[in-house]
């Protein structure tokens with residue numbers, strides 16, 4: 306099908322404004338309805354991240370904070386974990402979840418992954434789940450460039466996303482048949498992505514991909530800066 310790019314992915318016809326509006330709206334149910342469906346792949350990503358006390362960790366696109374307590378349990382009690390998201394309502398949910406879990410050592414900020422508010426070489430680990438699957442293809446190298454910039458040399462990158470094993474899926478056919486203006490609101494903008502080649506092209510090393518089959522098939526891509 307011609308709408309599948311040479312990368313094997315389809316385009317996400319979404320604007321930043323529509324994504325922010327969608328996730329502000331979805332924030333009231335995302336944490337309890339959607340995030341649990343993706344927990345297996347997210348857990349696998351955390352295993353690969355091998356976070357330990359003393360690590361400086363950044364989670365980009367924290368959403369309702371489904372992963373933050375697990376990250377906070379792995380770092381030391383005085384290590385601050387950083388997180389950003391584009392949606393202020395998602396950030397409010399994440400703050401609630403972290404406080405309920407009894408943690409105060411977090412710094413959560415409203416920010417765009419395309420322009421992160423951190424200095425070069427700040428983090429040992431960068432964790433990012435279910436965000437590249439909603440980004441337009443042209444934004445992917447920009448965001449990976451930012452991720453590479455803020456990671457220390459040797460720092461670990463962990464990406465978890467909706468994915469596929471081969472070809473074009475029924476879900477993608479449905480996505481392509483949907484009017485672009487509805488894609489953010491019906492699909493959250495999300496479609497299967499294949500990030501390993503992109504990560505390699507962005508200059509990361511030791512790139513490894515693991516496919517996690519399921520109702521919402523996913524991939525975990527890990528690499529080193």
Ligand SMILES: C[S@@+](CC[C@H](N)C(=O)[O-])C[C@H]1O[C@@H](n2cnc3c(N)ncnc32)[C@H](O)[C@@H]1O
Pocket residue numbers: 324325328340343347365366367368369370371389390391392395416417418419433434435436439493495
């Ligand atoms: C599908 S949710 C995933 C949330 C969380 N990572 C998880 O796994 O549950 C996508 C999140 O990415 C955020 N997001 C989308 N584009 C972003 C961007 N350019 N910069 C930062 N956050 C973004 C949205 O606001 C939303 O909270």
